[in-house]
Amino acid sequence: MNDKLYNLWIQRARAEAPDDFADRVMDAVRREPLPSQQGGPVLLLSSPAASVAACVLAGLACLYRMAAVIAVFFAQ
Amino acid sequence: MNEDLDAIQRVLADDVESFRRLVERYQRPLLTLVRNLTPLGTDHEGVAQDVFLAVFRCLASFDPKQSAFSTWLFTIARNRCRNELARRRPVVGVELPDVVDLRSPERAASEAELFRQLDAALDALPFDQRSAFVLAQLQGLSYEEVGRIEGVGVGTVKSRIARAREKLRNLLHHVTEPHS
Numbered sequence: 001m002n003d004k005l006y007n008l009w010i011q012r013a014r015a016e017a018p019d020d021f022a023d024r025v026m027d028a029v030r031r032e033p034l035p036s037q038q039g040g041p042v043l044l045l046s047s048p049a050a051s052v053a054a055c056v057l058a059g060l061a062c063l064y065r066m067a068a069v070i071a072v073f074f075a076q
Numbered sequence: 077m078n079e080d081l082d083a084i085q086r087v088l089a090d091d092v093e094s095f096r097r098l099v100e101r102y103q104r105p106l107l108t109l110v111r112n113l114t115p116l117g118t119d120h121e122g123v124a125q126d127v128f129l130a131v132f133r134c135l136a137s138f139d140p141k142q143s144a145f146s147t148w149l150f151t152i153a154r155n156r157c158r159n160e161l162a163r164r165r166p167v168v169g170v171e172l173p174d175v176v177d178l179r180s181p182e183r184a185a186s187e188a189e190l191f192r193q194l195d196a197a198l199d200a201l202p203f204d205q206r207s208a209f210v211l212a213q214l215q216g217l218s219y220e221e222v223g224r225i226e227g228v229g230v231g232t233v234k235s236r237i238a239r240a241r242e243k244l245r246n247l248l249h250h251v252t253e254p255h256s
Contacts, residue, residue, distance in 0.1 A: 032132060
């Protein structure tokens with residue numbers, strides 16, 4: 001087993017960041033909407049309570065729609 | 077880390093320039109992770125930039141009670157790399173060499189060739205083994221941190237790393253040690 005070569009390879013596998021990498025990322029970040037303009041929906045979706053509420057609403061809407069379809073037969 | 081949380085709070089208060097602190101702190105580990113978790117020839121700087129953008133977009137959903145920022149960042153990066161791998165990887169077997177002779181006059185060239193083959197061997201590992209190996213061996217994360225990122229227990233992490241190391245080191249078994 002050649003530990004020296006193995007360690008050399010491990011060192012080589014560690015990447016250096018180009019000098020302008022952070023600048024390029026920040027240029028792209030500045031083109032994004034401000035966090036205050038995009039945080040609301042993300043927070044809402046990430047909240048378990050909001051997810052449960054959304055599922056319950058979707059379920060109720062589905063039941064309502066099914067009831068409306070079934071009601072067609074009973075109405076006649 | 078408190079510095080991370082401070083930067084995050086500033087960014088969320090629309091001080092976008094504070095995001096640079098996070099980028100500068102994590103660009104090197106993130107580039108290392110992406111470079112070693114995506115197929116050879118991938119634009120790893122582009123992928124790393126996409127990861128930072130994804131982090132910026134959903135920064136409000138980061139919960140410091142659940143994990144450290146670095147764990148959250150590396151989890152996003154790992155998932156992004158997995159998607160990249162699934163999208164791009166042509167499944168091909170890597171042929172490992174029988175012998176790499178480092179005693180030849182072109183020793184440096186032989187080493188470069190060996191490193192290329194180790195890169196290819198890493199590229200050929202199953203994603204879970206590769207990811208655990210890179211996070212632990214190249215990023216220097218603890219088994220517990222790797223487990224949190226991968227969503228598995230420490231025992232599974234150890235086993236994945238051991239299998240990856242065994243495959244990579246097997247390649248080196250075939251290397252003839254140069255006379256120095």
